[in-house]
Amino acid sequence: MNSYERRNYIKGILQEKEDPLKGNMLAEKLGVTRQIIVKDIAILRAAGSDIISTPKGYIISKNKSNRIKKVIAVCHKSEEIEDELLTIVKFGGIIEDVIIEHKLYGEIRGILMIKTIFDVENFISKLNKYDAEPLSILTGGVHLHTISVEDENSLKNILNELNKKKYLVSD
Structure with a gap:
């Protein structure tokens, strides 16, 4: 070949x-x-x-045009990462990426594609295994996620739950 x-x-x-x-x-x-x-x-x-x-x-990328995408701003402690990710997938959200705005480098993006509870567990396991720091440590916990959902109701549920937990950064 x-x-x-x-x-x-x-x-x-x-x-x-x-x-x-x-x-x-x-x-x-x-x-x-x-x-x-x-x-x-x-x-x-x-x-x-x-x-x-x-x-x-x-x-x-199979641009699933029927999925609704939204970039959300969140802020939380490192020990709350798992809860944040589980909150999003619990309501059918896919966490496509994590984005931070770095003072020197500008936008830094990491592709995540976390779709399930298993994906969250795997991500947290690797975070611990490699003793890695999340990108959000560079910005005091503030970061963005592109999330995609099947419908507006799922998006509303995710945003409401993140807001209740005080993870969502409001305008």
Whole structure:
């Protein structure tokens, strides 16, 4: 398989899958190094493919136009991250990313794609395992999330619950 065929294969398999695919898995399946996959993904992106790299692997954005998206501003302590994320997924929300405004670098965005309670547990487990600090530590707890929901009622429930818990930053 040449590089052109390999990239078409990668694009095709990502379009078929709902769940992210790890670069290592693609490399093994195609008999190349992970670095080759990283290069192929970069070339596909440059050619216009909307491939997103998440902590769980690569996915192609499937712009679900029927989902409602909203960027919300929240602020809370590091120990409240799990509760915040669970609150959003509990009402059917997907946490697509986390965004902070850094004094030096400007906007910093991390792709999350947290959809389920299992995803929240996995995220918190990795946060603890790597003894990592959340991006919001750089901004005193203030950060943004792009969330998507199926309907206005779900969005309303999420916003109401976050507001009750005093996580939501009001205008």
